[in-house]
Amino acid sequence: MKNNITVSRRDFIKTTGMMTVGMGLTGAAALASPKTKVQNKLPQWKGFNLLDFFSPNPASSRPATQEDYFRWMSDWGFDFVRIPMAYPSYLDIDRSRNITPEEVYHIDEKAVDNIDKLVTMAHKYNLHVSLNLHRAPGYCVNAGFYEPYNLWTDQEALDAFCFHWDMWAKRYKNLSSQKISFDLVNEPSMRADMNDQHSKRSSVPGELYRKVAKAAAETIRKANPRHLVIADGNDVGKSVIPEITDLDIAQSCRGYYPGIISHYKAPWANKNPDILPEPKWPGKISAQFMFASDTSTVNDPYVKMENGEPYLHLSRTMLEEFYQPWIALVQQGVGVHCGECGCWNKTPHDVFLAWFGDVLDILSSNGIGFAIWEFSGSFGVLDSERADVDYEDWYGHKLDRKMLDLLMKQG
Numbered sequence: 001m002k003n004n005i006t007v008s009r010r011d012f013i014k015t016t017g018m019m020t021v022g023m024g025l026t027g028a029a030a031l032a033s034p035k036t037k038v039q040n041k042l043p044q045w046k047g048f049n050l051l052d053f054f055s056p057n058p059a060s061s062r063p064a065t066q067e068d069y070f071r072w073m074s075d076w077g078f079d080f081v082r083i084p085m086a087y088p089s090y091l092d093i094d095r096s097r098n099i100t101p102e103e104v105y106h107i108d109e110k111a112v113d114n115i116d117k118l119v120t121m122a123h124k125y126n127l128h129v130s131l132n133l134h135r136a137p138g139y140c141v142n143a144g145f146y147e148p149y150n151l152w153t154d155q156e157a158l159d160a161f162c163f164h165w166d167m168w169a170k171r172y173k174n175l176s177s178q179k180i181s182f183d184l185v186n187e188p189s190m191r192a193d194m195n196d197q198h199s200k201r202s203s204v205p206g207e208l209y210r211k212v213a214k215a216a217a218e219t220i221r222k223a224n225p226r227h228l229v230i231a232d233g234n235d236v237g238k239s240v241i242p243e244i245t246d247l248d249i250a251q252s253c254r255g256y257y258p259g260i261i262s263h264y265k266a267p268w269a270n271k272n273p274d275i276l277p278e279p280k281w282p283g284k285i286s287a288q289f290m291f292a293s294d295t296s297t298v299n300d301p302y303v304k305m306e307n308g309e310p311y312l313h314l315s316r317t318m319l320e321e322f323y324q325p326w327i328a329l330v331q332q333g334v335g336v337h338c339g340e341c342g343c344w345n346k347t348p349h350d351v352f353l354a355w356f357g358d359v360l361d362i363l364s365s366n367g368i369g370f371a372i373w374e375f376s377g378s379f380g381v382l383d384s385e386r387a388d389v390d391y392e393d394w395y396g397h398k399l400d401r402k403m404l405d406l407l408m409k410q411g
Contacts, residue, residue, distance in 0.1 A: 237253065
């Protein structure tokens with residue numbers, strides 16, 4: 001085989017998180033028809049993530065969301081925003097050194113008030129707000145900030161986690177679940193070294209995930225028993241969590257599969273972005289990047305050997321099989337929403353639209369709503385800086401009208 005690639009398939013999937021080109025999922029025969037409507041316990045929200053408080057360091061935060069953004073979302077028919085927060089962004093701490101366990105409790109009330117202003121502005125335009133701890137005490141899918149303990153294994157971290165959710169739940173104790181929900185922790189996984197982005201990942205053991213989710217949900221519902229709680233899927237958002245289906249907690253999937261489409265050449269999601277073949281949808285592409293060496297094999301139903309070379313066959317079928325467990329979860333009476341989805345700006349635009357049209361059709365046909373990773377930026381409908389889009393001028397912004405039209409027709 002040509003090109004000796006040094007990343008094994010197992011390490012590739014676990015270290016990139018979202019580059020899940022083959023999950024080995026089964027059960028195609030059990031799929032609901034793509035056009036069969038099922039009753040979802042959650043509303044079929046559609047909207048965007050807002051990244052104002054995504055960074056643990058407020059000094060490096062992105063430009064603040066403008067009120068016009070909310071107005072446009074509402075005018076275009078969207079009804080949902082998710083706010084992924086890094087808990088250090090609202091702490092009063094010394095950022096020149098590593099945080100201590102004691103400092104995790106040092107809330108900066110002014111910073112919290114700024115988050116509250118964003119929530120209030122969203123509600124002004126009748127948008128549901130989902131608050132999410134993108135970085136929680138003891139866990140984040142990203143590196144870039146030292147964590148003094150591990151959320152999944154250390155009681156001290158779990159106590160701090162519940163402290164933060166207690167604060168948010170009490171702050172919004174008088175708001176109904178129609179206006180606000182609480183998304184516990186972004187994209188859980190186990191990592192050998194909590195502070196090493198590239199250490200090996202694995203699933204959070206079900207009993208540990210249940211312990212953490214149950215403790216946080218009970219804390220939240222002490223403030224208001226009707227509060228709506230959501231848990232992100234295991235394996236960085238990809239997998240249903242069967243261990244919590246009895247806890248009245250909704251679950252959040254992801255719309256990034258396969259990563260060769262959604263995160264094509266994204267440097268944070270690929271160790272070797274330059275070796276990736278240009279994606280197609282549908283179609284076949286070289287699968288050499290999935291192999292670790294000339295003698296390794298890949299157990300993936302969508303990889304076929306042709307003339308001694310491996311090819312990855314991309315199709316709607318693989319999406320239907322990927323989302324089958326989530327569709328089954330809806331049918332079991334558990335609320336499901338796709339809390340993040342979209343595509344980075346290096347994927348050819350026509351490929352992105354063709355693939356994402358299938359993703360959204362499968363989700364919406366099964367009553368599952370969605371939230372694009374961002375409104376304005378490289379994943380967004382505004383100012384995405386794609387090189388192959390004929391942008392429309394929109395009040396000084398560059399609007400991807402084709403993407404917007406695709407999103408607006410869902411639901």
